[in-house]
Amino acid sequence: MKEELILDVKDLVVHYELEEETVYAVNGIDLQLRRGETLGLVGETGAGKTTAALAILRLVPDPPGVVKSGTITVAGHDMMSVSAKELEEIRGKDVSMIFQYPMTSLNPVFTVGEQIAESVMIHEHTAKEAAMERAKEMLELVGIPGSRANEYPHQFSGGMKQRVIIAIALTCNPKLLIADEPTTALDVTIQAQVLELMAALRKQYGSSMIMITHDLGIVAESCDAVAVMYAGRIIEYGTLEDVFNRTRHPYTEGLFNSLPNIRDRARALKPIKGQMPDPSVLPEGCAFAPRCPYATERCTQMPPQEHRFGGTHRVLCSAYDDPAFHIERGRQNG
Amino acid sequence: MYQYALKRLAMIIPVILGVSLMIFIAMDLAPGTAVDYLAPEGATEEDLMMLEHQLGLDQPLLVRYANYMTDLVRGSLGTSYVSHRDVMATYLNALPNTLALAAASILVAIGISLPLGMISAVHNGSIRDNLAMVFALLGLSMPNFWVGLLLIIYLSNGLGWFPSGGFDDGLRSLILPAITAGTGFTATITRTTRSSMLDVLGQDYLRTARAKGVNERTVIRKHALKNALIPIITISGTQLGAMLGGSVLTETVFSWPGIGRLIVDSVNSRDTPMVTGSIVMTTIIVSLLLLAVDLLYAVVDPRLRARYASKGKG
Ligand SMILES: Nc1ncnc2c1ncn2[C@@H]1O[C@H](COP(=O)(O)OP(=O)(O)OP(=O)(O)O)[C@@H](O)[C@H]1O
Ligand SMILES: [Mg+2]
Numbered sequence: 001m002k003e004e005l006i007l008d009v010k011d012l013v014v015h016y017e018l019e020e021e022t023v024y025a026v027n028g029i030d031l032q033l034r035r036g037e038t039l040g041l042v043g044e045t046g047a048g049k050t051t052a053a054l055a056i057l058r059l060v061p062d063p064p065g066v067v068k069s070g071t072i073t074v075a076g077h078d079m080m081s082v083s084a085k086e087l088e089e090i091r092g093k094d095v096s097m098i099f100q101y102p103m104t105s106l107n108p109v110f111t112v113g114e115q116i117a118e119s120v121m122i123h124e125h126t127a128k129e130a131a132m133e134r135a136k137e138m139l140e141l142v143g144i145p146g147s148r149a150n151e152y153p154h155q156f157s158g159g160m161k162q163r164v165i166i167a168i169a170l171t172c173n174p175k176l177l178i179a180d181e182p183t184t185a186l187d188v189t190i191q192a193q194v195l196e197l198m199a200a201l202r203k204q205y206g207s208s209m210i211m212i213t214h215d216l217g218i219v220a221e222s223c224d225a226v227a228v229m230y231a232g233r234i235i236e237y238g239t240l241e242d243v244f245n246r247t248r249h250p251y252t253e254g255l256f257n258s259l260p261n262i263r264d265r266a267r268a269l270k271p272i273k274g275q276m277p278d279p280s281v282l283p284e285g286c287a288f289a290p291r292c293p294y295a296t297e298r299c300t301q302m303p304p305q306e307h308r309f310g311g312t313h314r315v316l317c318s319a320y321d322d323p324a325f326h327i328e329r330g331r332q333n334g
Numbered sequence: 335m336y337q338y339a340l341k342r343l344a345m346i347i348p349v350i351l352g353v354s355l356m357i358f359i360a361m362d363l364a365p366g367t368a369v370d371y372l373a374p375e376g377a378t379e380e381d382l383m384m385l386e387h388q389l390g391l392d393q394p395l396l397v398r399y400a401n402y403m404t405d406l407v408r409g410s411l412g413t414s415y416v417s418h419r420d421v422m423a424t425y426l427n428a429l430p431n432t433l434a435l436a437a438a439s440i441l442v443a444i445g446i447s448l449p450l451g452m453i454s455a456v457h458n459g460s461i462r463d464n465l466a467m468v469f470a471l472l473g474l475s476m477p478n479f480w481v482g483l484l485l486i487i488y489l490s491n492g493l494g495w496f497p498s499g500g501f502d503d504g505l506r507s508l509i510l511p512a513i514t515a516g517t518g519f520t521a522t523i524t525r526t527t528r529s530s531m532l533d534v535l536g537q538d539y540l541r542t543a544r545a546k547g548v549n550e551r552t553v554i555r556k557h558a559l560k561n562a563l564i565p566i567i568t569i570s571g572t573q574l575g576a577m578l579g580g581s582v583l584t585e586t587v588f589s590w591p592g593i594g595r596l597i598v599d600s601v602n603s604r605d606t607p608m609v610t611g612s613i614v615m616t617t618i619i620v621s622l623l624l625l626a627v628d629l630l631y632a633v634v635d636p637r638l639r640a641r642y643a644s645k646g647k648g
Contacts, residue, residue, distance in 0.1 A: 057545055061536075084550070092547035099545075104538040109560045109635055119546045152636040168546060 005073070006176050006208040007033040007056070007095075012070035014048070014055050017063070021280040025051040027232035028070075031210075033176065033225075038202070038209045040219035040240075042255070043229030044276055049212045050100060052229070053178045057097055058087060075175045093123045096174040100181045100212075102162040106153040112139070112164045113149030119171045138167040142197060159190040166198065173205045180212045195222060216259060220244060225312075228252050231276055231287035235304075238313035248307075248315040250292045253329040286318065294319050294327065335632070338642045339625060346621045353617050354406070354610050358399045361606045367391055368415040371603040389415050402610065411611035416603045421611035424596070429615075432592035435584070436577035438512035440570060443519035448566070450520075451527025455535060456554060466524065474521035482514035482587035499589035515584040519573045526569045530562040537561070563634050571627035575620040579613075 009031040016023040026048045033039050041049050054060045055067055058079055072079040075094040082090065099105040107115060116138050117131035126134070136146030142163040144156075153161060162182060169177060179198065183191040199222060202209055211223055219226055219240070226243040228236040228251065236249040247253050254272035274291040277283060283290070289299040299318055307320040319325045369385045377385075386392050390401070405412055411421035447470075454466040489510065490498035497507045534540070535558055543557045544550075580594020593612060600608035632639040 054541075059541055059544060061541075088547045088549050090547070091545055097545045099538065099542060101538055105542045107539040107543065107557055107561070108637060110557075111636075115542075118543075118548065122547045154637050154640070165542070168542065 004034050005032055006035050006037075006075055007031060007210075008071075008073040009052075009056065010071045012052065012055055012072065013068040014051050014060055014065060015068055016051075016065050023064075023280045024282050025065075025232055025279055026055065027282070029227075029229070029232075029234045030237075031227060031234075033208045033210065035175070035208055036206050037225065038211060038223045040223035040226045041210055041212045041229060042214055042216065042219055042226065044214060046276060046279060047229040048232040048279070049229055050180055053097060053180055053210065053212060056176075056178065057091055057095060059097075088122070092119050092174070093172045094174060095176040095178065096169040096172070098162075098165055098169045098177070098179040098182045100184070102158055102165055105165055106161055108153055111150050111152055112156065116149075116164070116168050116171055119168060123172045134171065135167075138171050139164070141170075141201070142167045143193070159186050159194070162186060162194060163197070166194070166201075170201055170205070170207075174207055177202065177207045177209045178212070179209060181214075182211075183215075183218070184213075198222075216244075216255060228255070231279060231282060233287070233316060234314075235288065235316045236314070238309075242310070242313040246309070246313065247329050248309065248313065248320070248327065249317050250294050250319070250327055251288045253327045254291075256329060286316075294325075335629075335639075335642050339629065342621075342625045342628070346618060349621065350406075350614055350617055351403075354402070354614055355399060357610045357613055358395060358402070358606065361601075361604060361609060362395050364601075364604065366604055368604040368606070371605075372416065402607070406614070411614070412607035414600075414608045415605045416600075416608070421607050422615075424608065425593070425612050425615050428591055428593050428596045431590060432578060432580050432585075432594070434508060435511055435515060435581070435590060435592060436574055438508050439514075439516035439519065439577060439581075440574045442512050442516035443523050443573070444570060446516075446520050447523035447527055451524045451566075452531055452554065452559070454524070454528045455531035458532060458535075463528075466528075470521040470524040472521075473517045473524075476517065477583075478514055478518055478581070479583045479587050481517050482510070482584060485510045485514060486587070499587075511584050511588040511590055514587065515577065515581045519570075522573065523566065523569055526565050527562070530565040531558060534558045534562045560634065564631055567627060567630055567634065571624060571630075575623050578619055578623065579616045 009029065012026055012029050012031075014026040016025055029048075029052060031039065031052075041052070043049055051060060051065070054065075055070075056072055056074065056079065058067075058072075060067060067080070070080070074090060077086065077090050077094065079087075079090070106112065113132055113135040116135035117128065120126055120131040120134045121128065124131075132149065136149045139149055140146045144160055144163055144167075148156075153164070156164065166182065169179075182198065183194050186194060195218065198209075211218065213219060223240055225239050226237070227234045228243065228249065230251050236243055236247075236252045238246075243252060247256060251272070254270075257270040258272055272291055277287050277290070283300065285298075285300040285302055286292070286295070286304040289295040292299065296319075302318060304316045305318045305321060307315050307317065309315065367386070368389060369382055369391060372385060373382055383392075390398060393401075402412060411425070413420055414424060417424070450466045450469065454463045457463050485496075486498045489495050496510050498510075500507060537558075540553055540557055543553050548557070578593070580592045580597060582594035582598055584590065585592045585594045586598075593616065597609060597612050599605075600612065632642050
């Protein structure tokens with residue numbers, strides 16, 4: 001079974017150690033991903049999604065970022081101990097990433113063709129001309145005329161830049177693709193196009209994918225498994241069925257309740273009250289306790305306990321110490 | 335782009351008018367005239383009047399200026415009051431020496447500053463960064479002539495590696511003056527490189543490059559440097575421009591027969607045509623250089639290329 005895992009992250013802890021304070025961005029997360037599988041990583045802003053993703057590629061900016069502990073295995077490579085040279089071979093070939101901000105993620109002084117071709121030249125050791133041909137093919141694949149390969153990023157719209165970034169990430173058929181909110185910067189009509197495009201390309205190449213988003217609709221449509229992050233921890237993790245239909249964590253419940261309307265579950269909008277705690281001063285107990293309608297005194301004092309349901313569903317919530325506990329949404333949906 | 339260049343060239347004309355008028359006025363206001371310099375010992379009042387008339391100095395300033403401009407339009411910079419040689423010929427004779435010195439100093443400066451500034455930025459806050467910055471500060475605060483004297487004392491008089499002056503030894507005689515004049519630039523260019531690189535090093539697109547598997551050296555030298563280049567080109571171009579007017583101190587210390595010394599000597603002898611001609615020529619050359627620098631921006635940054643094109647149309 002082990003060989004099948006494209007990604008195996010255990011107990012990953014990442015801090016940003018600034019002069020004035022330490023930001024506890026990722027506080028011990030576990031992730032597993034099999035070939036061809038898509039994992040949705042959801043959570044509100046500042047939950048640590050991007051930081052976790054960057055850590056997988058060993059791209060957390062250092063300083064101030066420090067990977068304090070954890071093991072990361074990508075396609076059999078132990079990312080924590082590979083050499084700089086091996087890391088260069090793994091990045092872009094075994095794992096690649098679509099970045100959150102398309103407007104700033106392309107180099108303004110090189111043509112988009114050159115930026116795509118660079119990947120090909122590094123990993124397939126082809127000559128520049130052949131690589132440029134491949135770049136044009138990749139552009140066509142993401143719906144941009146190949147003839148525009150010689151243009152610069154400022155000549156492209158935001159949506160087209162995002163497509164270029166997708167093309168860069170997909171050029172060398174990575175085994176694992178991490179897409180960090182690939183559609184947030186796009187307007188709704190283009191969002192759907194880009195998502196469809198990524199799904200089609202992924203099918204073609206059989207890549208595994210982590211889809212980072214805070215849009216549960218996107219997760220429902222494109223993911224096999226879901227991990228919900230809150231204040232640097234995964235508080236609920238399971239198959240799409242587990243998390244969507246047998247929701248267990250009060251925070252996940254809150255996320256669903258705050259959605260206007262998902263899958264006919266029309267109900268009054270109930271945003272989660274309060275805010276995620278500042279990740280530089282995390283509380284002793286459960287980080288969600290201050291906002292949790294079910295919280296007891298114990299929740300604010302003790303770190304939350306992990307509970308497992310079935311083979312695949314994990315929830316980080318001490319309320320389930322009491323076997324009779326269930327959330328409202330859970331009761332309604334059985 | 336062509337239109338942009340033409341516009342820039344046309345702007346040189348009013349600058350020359352202004353600059354030459356200012357020199358005429360300044361030379362006129364300065365105590366003494368070329369007559370005092372040229373007059374032999376014991377010359378009579380009559381002799382002096384004669385000389386003054388010969389040089390045309392008895393005419394009013396504006397008439398002299400108008401005559402000068404008429405000549406200039408015809409392409410002549412006039413003749414020297416002192417040597418009676420053609421100003422253009424004298425200038426062109428000294429120009430290669432100044433060009434060689436300027437080019438060599440800027441090469442020395444960039445050769446040192448670019449790596450130093452980049453190392454300093456990449457290892458921001460480290461010992462290497464601090465050492466580089468101390469070095470840059472030293473370069474900035476050491477007077478040029480003093481560096482030149484030190485180099486002459488140790489490397490020329492002491493070790494005999496290089497000649498201490500003149501330019502008969504070809505490349506070897508260029509080295510010490512180039513280092514001397516380049517030291518001051520090294521400081522400025524290093525600091526500019528450092529701050530410009532620091533700006534670029536935090537950019538998202540470098541992360542994109544790393545995520546593709548680009549090695550760290552290429553990330554710095556290709557992806558980051560090309561984005562950091564514009565301020566570095568600006569400052570190097572400006573420094574080079576300043577040097578084209580001649581670096582008087584360096585030229586004096588090393589007896590280097592360049593424009594700087596030509597101008598200073600001519601000012602001392604109140605040789606107005608020589609001074610004006612040299613400065614007008616320098617103005618033209620510096621303007622051309624700055625235009626070249628501007629066009630270089632467009633080569634480096636495609637976004638500016640687009641902007642020049644649209645400016646040219648308007
Ligand atoms: N370079 C950095 N230096 C200091 N703190 C950082 C840095 N990058 C991220 N952080 C902090 O780490 C925490 C997690 O940030 P991260 O970008 O991983 O969140 P995210 O889940 O991706 O949020 P979003 O949905 O807004 O993209 C935040 O509190 C953020 O302020
Ligand atoms: Mg993010």
